[in-house]
Amino acid sequence: MQDLLKLKEVLQSPQNVVITTHHKPDADALGSSLGLYNYLVKKGHHVTVVSPSDYASFLHWMKGNEKVMVFSENTKKQAEELVNKADVIFCLDFSNLSRIKQFGELVRNSSAKKVLIDHHRDPEQFADYASHDINSASTAQLVYKMIVSYGDKALIDKDIAECFYAGIMTDTGSFKHPNTNKEVHEIVAELIDLGANNSEVSRLIYDTNSLDRLKFLGFALSQRLTVYPEYHTAFFAISMKDLEKFKSRTGDTEGLVNYALSINGITMAALFTESEEGVKLSLRSIGDFQVNTLAAHYFEGGGHKNAAGGISHKSLKETVALFEDLIKEYSEQLKNKTPIETYV
Structure with a gap:
């Protein structure tokens, strides 16, 4: 090369x-x-x-x-x-x-x-x-x-x-x-x-949004945001029905995960988006908590230390359940914002 x-x-x-x-x-x-x-x-x-x-x-x-x-x-x-x-x-x-x-x-x-x-x-x-x-x-x-x-x-x-x-x-x-x-x-x-x-x-x-996208954003923030303050984690779980309801197009979920990460005290945020191909994951973090390692180990993905993605071939409900188990497993690292590669 x-x-x-x-x-x-x-x-x-x-x-x-x-x-x-x-x-x-x-x-x-x-x-x-x-x-x-x-x-x-x-x-x-x-x-x-x-x-x-x-x-x-x-x-x-x-x-x-x-x-x-x-x-x-x-x-x-x-x-x-x-x-x-x-x-x-x-x-x-x-x-x-x-x-x-x-x-x-x-x-x-x-x-x-x-x-x-x-x-x-x-x-x-x-x-x-x-x-x-x-x-x-x-x-x-x-x-x-x-x-x-x-x-x-x-x-x-x-x-x-x-x-x-x-x-x-x-x-x-x-x-x-x-x-x-x-x-x-x-x-x-x-x-x-x-x-x-x-x-x-x-x-x-x-700052170039459709009205449907703004309505979807309001819906996601009010109805699809889950926060676990004890695990310093927040996430959105968006179903295909949700996307259809608001006539969502490619790009309409862009940046949504950052709203979860912006919550005071949150170390890791996730966005789960259901599609025909599976459940797409977007992961974000602050500090030294490495979401790319998490994405690679559990969700066939990768990326950067604080921004990564992956996919799950389980149902949306099963994927969220797996993620909830993981944040309990990594609770100390999330609390201290320390790297996870040592623990995987």
């Missing part, structure tokens, strides 16, 4: 490029993908972004969104053709090909040069080139640094800068998380200098 400076040589001449990111992409996933897309198009490459699933409508403002191919049964053949013709495939904001579902096997079997740019733990060894840094606040930050290292900072215009800004802003929790270090602020300042309208990006992502 080689670093991205070696990749610069490959990108000196026009290439057929595919960019992909994880299932249900968030602002960092899509922002890093479309930021890179717009940069590579300027460099004369033929580029397509393939998302393994749909994504929230509050991300549709990013330049190039209308060109994104959403992988499905209807687009599978076209996606196969793109992958077969690709010279280079960028894999952004995920560390394992299983995170892009069925599209992952197409990528794995492709003869194209594969590039991994990511900040999640335990990367799968499938890439020819990589920039992998678990200390980076976001993937958008890593893509930005790659472009600068290539001497192409001048090619970053307002649209590209706003894609990267969105990724950094959201993956730092609006610059609140511990990963918001000096470098993050320096890069964000540079992006604003390059034209990013920080207040507008924030409004588009955080």
Whole structure:
């Protein structure tokens, strides 16, 4: 595996490029993908972004969104053709090909040069080139640094800068998380200098809600929030019927788990969302309590120390019951906000 400076040589001449990111992409996933897309198009490459699933409508403002191919049964053949013709495939904001579902096997079997740019733990060894840094606040930050290292900072215009800004802003929790270090602020300042309208990006992502979504939020807070103060834990359990009742769309549960984490005295928060595929989990924590270890050990997942996800193939009721048993088991660690990897 080689670093991205070696990749610069490959990108000196026009290439057929595919960019992909994880299932249900968030602002960092899509922002890093479309930021890179717009940069590579300027460099004369033929580029397509393939998302393994749909994504929230509050991300549709990013330049190039209308060109994104959403992988499905209807687009599978076209996606196969793109992958077969690709010279280079960028894999952004995920560390394992299983995170892009069925599209992952197409990528794995492709003869194209594969590039991994990511900040999640335990990367799968499938890439020819990589920039992998678990200390980076976001993937958008890593893509930005790659472009600068290539001497192409001048090619970053307002649209590209706003894609990267969105990724950094959201993956730092609006610059609140511990990963918001000096470098993050320096890069964000540079992006604003390059034209990013920080207040507008924030409004588009955080303050563009449908009436149904606001009603769902009120319902979730009043009817679906469970708090265990003795275990310093709070969680939401959302059923498919709940989602149907409020006509919920992809992205409508985004950020909900943070309301549980914001409760005074809470160390860990969870969101359980029932779907046809199983129960999706979003886990958050403060301090040294490592939810990525919990997610990996019990819920086929992973992520960062304070932000992770996973899935359960039990029913919603059974999944919640398992989680309630776990918080009793880890009660001392939750109380003291200490790491759990020692105890697993």
